[in-house]
Amino acid sequence: MATEGETKPEPARREGLFRTFLNATELDIRILGMVGALLVIWCGFDIYSGIGREGEGTGLLGGFFLTPRNLWTLLVQTTPIAVMTTGMVLVIVMRQIDLSVGSMLSMLAVTGAVVQVFILGPSLGVGHPVIWVAGVVTCLVAGTLVGIFNGVLTAYLQIPAFIVTLGGLIAYSGIAFLLASGVTIAPMDKTFDVFGGGIPESWIGPFWSWMLGAAACALIIYALYNGRQKRRKFKFPLRPMWAEVTLGAIGAVAVLGTTWVVNSYPWPFNLIKQYAEANNVTIPDGVENTDGNAICMSAGDVVRCTDGLIYYTGYAVPVLIALVVGAAMTFLSSRTKFGRYIFAIGGNPEAAELAGINTKWVTVKVFALMGFLVGLSSIIASARLDAATNALGQSNELYVIAAAVIGGTSLAGGVGTVYGAILGALTMQSIQSGMQLLNLPAAFQNIVVGTVLVIAVFVDQLYRRRVK
Amino acid sequence: MFKTILLASVAVASLFTAADSAFAKGKTIAVSWKTFQEERWKTDEAAIKAVVEAAGDKYISTDAQGSAQKQAADIDSLISQKVDVIMVVAFDSDAILPSIKAINDAGIKAIAYDVQFEDPNALYITFDNVGVGRLMGKTMLASGKKAGNFAFIKGDKGDPNATFLFQGITEVLKPQMDAGKIKVACETFTDGWKPDGAQKEMEQCLTANNNKIDAVISENDGMASGVVAALTAQGLAGQVPVTGQDGDKAALNRVALGTQLVSVWKDSRALGKVAAEAAVALADGTKIDKVKGVTKFANGKNKVEMNAILLTPDPITKANLDDVIKAGWITKAEACAGVKAGTVAACK
Structure with a gap:
């Protein structure tokens, strides 16, 4: 969204080409701009973090940011916000707001933890398979119910959503505190922790990652083909063939590139060692090399080496969840009747009502969906921390809303995309993680994130005005 | 379950102190809490109440519910009830100062409990937070x-x-x-x-x-x-x-x-007990600098010198x-x- 800037008269022919490209592929220039901005941010951090530490960083540009490890961590760190922001987009598109998601996340995480640690743990015995299932179901069901509650108050009792969820923001954190009686509840069930991405059991490995990557590519190609057939059937204008191929190629490169990155992140040294010891895997002999990521036996000791036993992480379970949620929510918002209703209500509530849409019921459903996603997010967040406290998730509502807005969602309603919001979440987390990598003061981080939010919306406004 | 045990143990412990200050009967010790939203203050209150009542004195309290204005009004009402000592857990350590002046003017003793406000006439009782940091460093080096x-x-x-x-x-x-x-x-x-x-x-x-x-x-x-x-x-x-x-x-x-490696433990029951004992002693007429364990403390925001009891936390x-x-x-x-x-x- 930062790329357009002033019109330069000089490259008229090139701009013409670019226009043709945009028109033919029907790509959103703002999304392209955002991807561009994200890449600039990433490269900037990589160069910056490498300055003064030549030879240490293994990143693409000599730093610590563009390494498989950091990008992998970045994806996992983004997931709780990304999952929630896909729902927030729909809420905001419908001209509503949900300020309660952060406190709701605390409340749900604590509820799930109480069920696992205090109620079922002692009675069934730690590790019983019912425990993690109950934890997951509790978070999801309770989340949906709280969402319905918010929705009913907003739609049927006609209390403004701002007030309903502001009340929720305050009240739910109080409930979280009471449920936890102010203490940290830990540790969570070990199987439950698979949802957090912090343990080897939650890494699916290169084989399955490539399989999923291939499946995703097949899906992209099928979607393009299917779309073309439908357009032909309804006699809509077709995209030129080269545009279809380009789109397919961009999609495939993105999917396979991401897969390649996550498949290049090796397990930490100690975890390979622990796994080999626990499962009686023979560790090959080799020459010690402290820069290596594999493990070898050398003179009776387990050492680092380049040519030995090594495992790669592949996708982490929470990232897969976020990707599936992103895809499902994109489908829901752009390809279903429910999705169209939401945008219709956001565009003009009165007209939507007069057109026969049950706006109240749709509102309740959207809030319920939001609640469900907060429940999902609370599972990921508490599994990742392997603990739940009433502090978990507090003030997340600000980041969730900011991610949606940075991703091009208009607070005036009617406009917004799920993938834009996910990109927004990724952008914000990139900025935060990058600054933490540089060990910049927390106050400075807040200033930058706040500034980026305002600038992003400003640029978006400029663009919209120009298009009009 | 364990709460009853701790209540009992605090009560037993306080029996001994009660013997020392038996002649202080009938005084009133008041506490102005900043909030009861956090679980820990209830633990403190139980410890304070046990000591005060075992000494034959009366315990009363107010809850400011997280508001500086409410706390000022609370303290006004405590002053008009002519209590002997007011312990204050300040919600805002600056905004509270006029109320503390009113307490002093009424000839009542003030105790800053856990949260500091800088008034030279008051007694400040807390865990030594700088000390907690020192213990973290020391335990790390010792390991x-x-x-x-x-x-x-x-x-x-x-x-x-x-x-x-x-x-x-x-x-x-x-x-x-x-x-x-x-x-x-x-x-x-x-x-x-x-x-x-x-x-x-x-x-x-x-x-x-x-x-x-x-x-x-x-x-x-x-x-x-x-x-x-x-x-x-x-x-x-x-x-x-x-x-x-x-x-x-x-x-x-x-x-x-x-x-x-370590969790530095600040037992809020011990804090409550020491504060209550100090309050009972003050109500009984003990001079503030003669209360057991008092040292000088001038490390606050404005470096005002105060009498203070700083408890040493326990690195577990x-x-x-x-x-x-x-x-x-x-x-x-x-x-x-x-x-x-x-x-x-x-x-x-």
């Missing part, structure tokens, strides 16, 4: 980590305690830092003392240092849970010592498991884990969950 890359995960930048703690930590580690033995690999404040924030900070710290982190000073137990989660994901939990404070149950369990490590179990703070089953038999003495 054998005297050199290497240290990560410092500090609390919220708006909370003066985060800075007090860090002051104590650096005071102890400074000689090693100056000698170039301890290197500050990462140092950062954490918004709202949030554990998930600390987890992200630790992840980025490990990434930036290629996992070459030798010790982590986390300023409380909640953040330590995030730090340990980040270390676990790199297979480093248990190898890199982590500090904390508060005596959280989950943290004490980590101490037993070996993934956390594997070696003295038994202390918290015996004190009834945590059950053995909770502290020792998942601990391999024979690795920790307290879990036998």
Whole structure:
């Protein structure tokens, strides 16, 4: 969204080409701009973090940011916000707001933890398979119910959503505190922790990652083909063939590139060692090399080496969840009747009502969906921390809303995309993680994130005005 | 269950003090709480009430519900009830000062309980927060980590305690830092003392240092849970010592498991007991600088010199884990969950 800037008269022919490209592929220039901005941010951090530490960083540009490890961590760190922001987009598109998601996340995480640690743990015995299932179901069901509650108050009792969820923001954190009686509840069930991405059991490995990557590519190609057939059937204008191929190629490169990155992140040294010891895997002999990521036996000791036993992480379970949620929510918002209703209500509530849409019921459903996603997010967040406290998730509502807005969602309603919001979440987390990598003061981080939010919306406004 | 035990033990302990101050009967000790939203204040209250009532005095209290205005009104009403001592847990340590002046003017004794306000006539009773920081540093050095890359995960930048703690930590580690033995690999404040924030900070710290982190000073137990989660994901939990404070149950369990080095424990029951004893003594007419354990304290925001009682907190490590179990703070089953038999003495 930062790329357009002033019109330069000089490259008229090139701009013409670019226009043709945009028109033919029907790509959103703002999304392209955002991807561009994200890449600039990433490269900037990589160069910056490498300055003064030549030879240490293994990143693409000599730093610590563009390494498989950091990008992998970045994806996992983004997931709780990304999952929630896909729902927030729909809420905001419908001209509503949900300020309660952060406190709701605390409340749900604590509820799930109480069920696992205090109620079922002692009675069934730690590790019983019912425990993690109950934890997951509790978070999801309770989340949906709280969402319905918010929705009913907003739609049927006609209390403004701002007030309903502001009340929720305050009240739910109080409930979280009471449920936890102010203490940290830990540790969570070990199987439950698979949802957090912090343990080897939650890494699916290169084989399955490539399989999923291939499946995703097949899906992209099928979607393009299917779309073309439908357009032909309804006699809509077709995209030129080269545009279809380009789109397919961009999609495939993105999917396979991401897969390649996550498949290049090796397990930490100690975890390979622990796994080999626990499962009686023979560790090959080799020459010690402290820069290596594999493990070898050398003179009776387990050492680092380049040519030995090594495992790669592949996708982490929470990232897969976020990707599936992103895809499902994109489908829901752009390809279903429910999705169209939401945008219709956001565009003009009165007209939507007069057109026969049950706006109240749709509102309740959207809030319920939001609640469900907060429940999902609370599972990921508490599994990742392997603990739940009433502090978990507090003030997340600000980041969730900011991610949606940075991703091009208009607070005036009617406009917004799920993938834009996910990109927004990724952008914000990139900025935060990058600054933490540089060990910049927390106050400075807040200033930058706040500034980026305002600038992003400003640029978006400029663009919209120009298009009009 | 354990609450009744602790109530009983506090009551028994206070019987002895009651004997000393038996002639102070009939005085009224008031407490102006800033809020009852947090669980811990109820623990404090139970301890205070037990001591006061055992001394034959009357305990009354007000709850400011997290509002400076309400607290001012509360104190006005306590003054008009002609109480003998008012303990104040200030919601806002500056806004409270006019109320403290009113207390002084009415000839009533004021105690700043846990939260400081700077009035030279009042008695300040708290755990020594700089001391907590010192203990974190000392325990780390005593564990054998005297050199290497240290990560410092500090609390919220708006909370003066985060800075007090860090002051104590650096005071102890400074000689090693100056000698170039301890290197500050990462140092950062954490918004709202949030554990998930600390987890992200630790992840980025490990990434930036290629996992070459030798010790982590986390300023409380909640953040330590995030730090340990980040270390676990790199297979480093248990190898890199982590500090904390508060005596959280989950943290004490980590101490037993070996993934956390120390949790500095501030027993709020001990704080309540000492404060109540001081209040009873003041009501009885003891001069403020003659109360047991009083020292001078001038380390506040405006460096006003006050009489203060600073309690020393207790660093809980594997070696003295038994202390918290015996004190009834945590059950053995909770502290020792998942601990391999024979690795920790307290879990036998």
